[in-house]
Amino acid sequence: MSLANFAQAGEMTVTGSAQATYTITSSDSATAQTNKSPGFGMSNELAFNASGEFGNGYTWTYQVELDPASGASGAALNDDTRLELGLGDLGTIGIYGSEGDLNTHLSNSVAAYAPGHDIGSTGSYQGGTGMNSYNNLQYHTPAGLLPFGTSVKLGWSNGDSAQSADANDAGSAETKDVHSYQVTTKPIDGLTVGASYLEKTESGTATKQKYETGGAYAKYSVGAFSFGIGRHYVAPNTNSGGTTSLAKTDALITANANTAVYSAASDGSSTIDAGVEYFKNDAVSIAFAANENLSFSWDRLTSYARAKQVDADAAADVDVSRELEITSIQAAYNIGGAVVAVGQKNVDGNGYAQGKNLKETVLSLKMAF
DSSP states (O other), rough: OOHHHHTTTEEEEEEEEEEEEEEEEEEEOOSSOOOOOOEEEEEEEEEEEEEEOOSSOOEEEEEEEEOTTTOOGGGGOOEEEEEEEEOOOEEEEEEEEEOOOOOOOOOOOOSSSSOOOGGSSTTTTOOOOEEEEEEEEEEEEETTGGGGGGEEEEEEEEOOOOOOOSSOOOOOOOOOOOEEEEEEEEOOOOOEEEEEEHHHHTTOSSSSSSSSEEEEEEEEEEEEEEEEEEEEEEEEESSSSSSOBTTTOOOOOOOOTTTOSEEEEEEEEEEEEEEEEEEEEEEEEEEESSSSEEEEEEEEEEEEEEEEEEEEEEESSOOOOOOEEEEEEEEEEEETTTEEEEEEEEEEEEEGOOOOEEEEEEEEEEEEE
């Protein structure tokens, strides 16, 4: 009887989207060319949503998504879950598995379809880790509590990113806490301003930096035009993870989320320490809505990788910083529940490698249901 009563207390819906793409990639680099055969792609997001109310007026919402990551199988097919408790004037408490991203590095975009550096080839762009990389607990302030529609979200994780098929997950061996914060506000009509920050505590050492990422953005819409800007930083931790070895005469950067500030490499007579200290990402986008269905946009990301090379035989450090720039032009047309889009993208400094450039054209059809 109790199970039957519980089932009647809530309701369930299914929502989602399906996307098909055709991507053409070419390269005009003098060296390190990246040419690929045109390819078709297909992706989907299928969300099962359940919701209900408690007797005291509080609410609950549960969601599990079927959207397999590349190469995922088995339990990894259900990689996004959330359980949220709506506490009225007290706010919202959420428990998330691979969900609840608070990173605002993409929030500035007003692109007609999607940020150019977030679709197709990303150029190995480093946008920073989000809370959705972990199982996490969050608190969100209630609507109307703060002036100007301000919202504050706080997230915490013990570093566990394991997916569990039941409620008996004891966590992984990771013990480093992760904290993340997000603030958004709308001080005037048409303007949205936000900021975010994330840190992995104890991810560094007494002499080397811990992992941090954060920044701010603003979006403004007036009439048919929309504008967006943002600046975000990523400071890779140096205590664990991958490394970047830069030879004395080869300053190409292989960027990854755990790139070390210093890593050893030998030139035959001395040891050279080199690597990425931080990434600085500046993004800007402009959009124009020709009518309620057709829109055009231009966006650009400039990601600066600050790196240095320290040679025991040299009198001073050598600046081996590199820059990645991604520019895209897009057009999107909304046909009811479907969006048809085309985008042309240029990637200069692919993988933060000087002189390695590529061009990409993406045709997309996305349907929501």
